[in-house]
Amino acid sequence: MANPQPRDYALVVGIDDYPRYGSQGRNLKGAVRDAGRFYDWLTDSQTGGGLDPDNCRLMTSAGNPLGLTQASVDVALDDLWTRARASDDGGRRFYFFFSGHGQLVAGADAVTYAQSLCLPHWSRTMPHAAINADSYADVVKTCMPFEEVAMFVDCCRVPSVKVRAFDSSVGCSQPLDGFDLVNRMAFFAAEPMRRAFEGDFAAEDDDAEPEVHGFFTTALLEGLEAGSDRPGGGIGAEALWKHLDYRLPMLADARGRRQVPRRAPLLFSDDVVFGAAKVAAPEAPDVPNFEIRFTGDRVGPVRLLDADATPVREGMPDSGPWTVRLVPNRTYMLVDDGDGTMRSFVFLPAMEGRHDNF
Structure with a gap:
């Protein structure tokens, strides 16, 4: 286009x-x-x-x-x-x-x-x-x-x-x-x-x-x-x-x-x-494509939310690391309800198969 x-x-x-x-x-x-x-x-x-x-x-x-x-x-x-x-x-x-x-x-x-x-x-x-x-x-x-x-x-x-x-x-x-x-x-x-x-x-x-x-x-x-x-x-x-x-x-x-x-x-x-680069919204893959690891600073409980604030996964930090299925080029947010820490990120194709520390 x-x-x-x-x-x-x-x-x-x-x-x-x-x-x-x-x-x-x-x-x-x-x-x-x-x-x-x-x-x-x-x-x-x-x-x-x-x-x-x-x-x-x-x-x-x-x-x-x-x-x-x-x-x-x-x-x-x-x-x-x-x-x-x-x-x-x-x-x-x-x-x-x-x-x-x-x-x-x-x-x-x-x-x-x-x-x-x-x-x-x-x-x-x-x-x-x-x-x-x-x-x-x-x-x-x-x-x-x-x-x-x-x-x-x-x-x-x-x-x-x-x-x-x-x-x-x-x-x-x-x-x-x-x-x-x-x-x-x-x-x-x-x-x-x-x-x-x-x-x-x-x-x-x-x-x-x-x-x-x-x-x-x-x-x-x-x-x-x-x-x-x-x-x-x-x-x-x-x-x-x-x-x-x-x-x-x-x-x-x-x-x-x-x-x-x-x-x-x-x-x-x-x-x-x-720009105008457009990515079709694909279905989530059948297998996990990202890992979330928790640092010792996390209090919990922790939530992973999608752009619609729908929970993708919830739990205490000691339940990690989490392996999750994320959709490329979508925005997600990690929230630690224990201390109020929040961080949002765009899940890019280059991040598939990698991990993040929260």
Whole structure:
């Protein structure tokens, strides 16, 4: 089913090459590839984002790393703004995606931080060769004719007091009417003060060598490409967050790392839908396909509920582990009635045959 979104626009940036980062450079291996994969999803008119390729800018460090500068990023953003202004219908949603090195910049109060996105010529002697992610979301929200801003940031969030990330040079003299009603949401690859990682993943071709991808972007695209069984397909922003919150730590743990995503604000709406991938609601399999293990913190009794709040299984923690039959791409919730702990998750096909600790 076609999913054209002619009023959506996107700026996608991926940087592998950091020749001056450290004494011998500190290049990444999967950031450019991940930016390309996200661009491909955005411009997929069937089940992806449905963007017109002319409304989507892909900028990477491939070929000429030091040619990717803040000025080139700002010119691309300004070009998209020009296209949106020229459109009779204006814009609906603006996507901003970044994969590369990043840092947190300490504010003057030493309490607040801004997300810094490092450009290819960043170095310890050029610590200001970075852009302020928040300023790009702010200028889109304040000046441009969009109803939503969705930001996906796949980079580290370790602090640095030396960096001064520069705001976008794009701007306006007066905010648009109603700019305060624009829905802005951000998905971050890691917690504040923590690193984000990349690693080997099996290639689509079984005979090919493994490919390097960011853990965050891998989990993100799994959720976007899987979609849901909601009417019309696609996946809601809150459902996508629940998937990331569950899946990303699992991918990291399997590779000996710790990585937990973060978001802003703290609650999204499933009225905001990404893509149009649709999964038919299958019957539950005949055999168990998931195991739930209980930690020593559980009090009980515990309930596993489906999206309609119908109990799938109930019992005390010492009755575990539970082997259960779950339907892929459905939402479930675990509830510990003893201490009030609740956690919801989307059961993705990639989770079949695995386990979770609650």
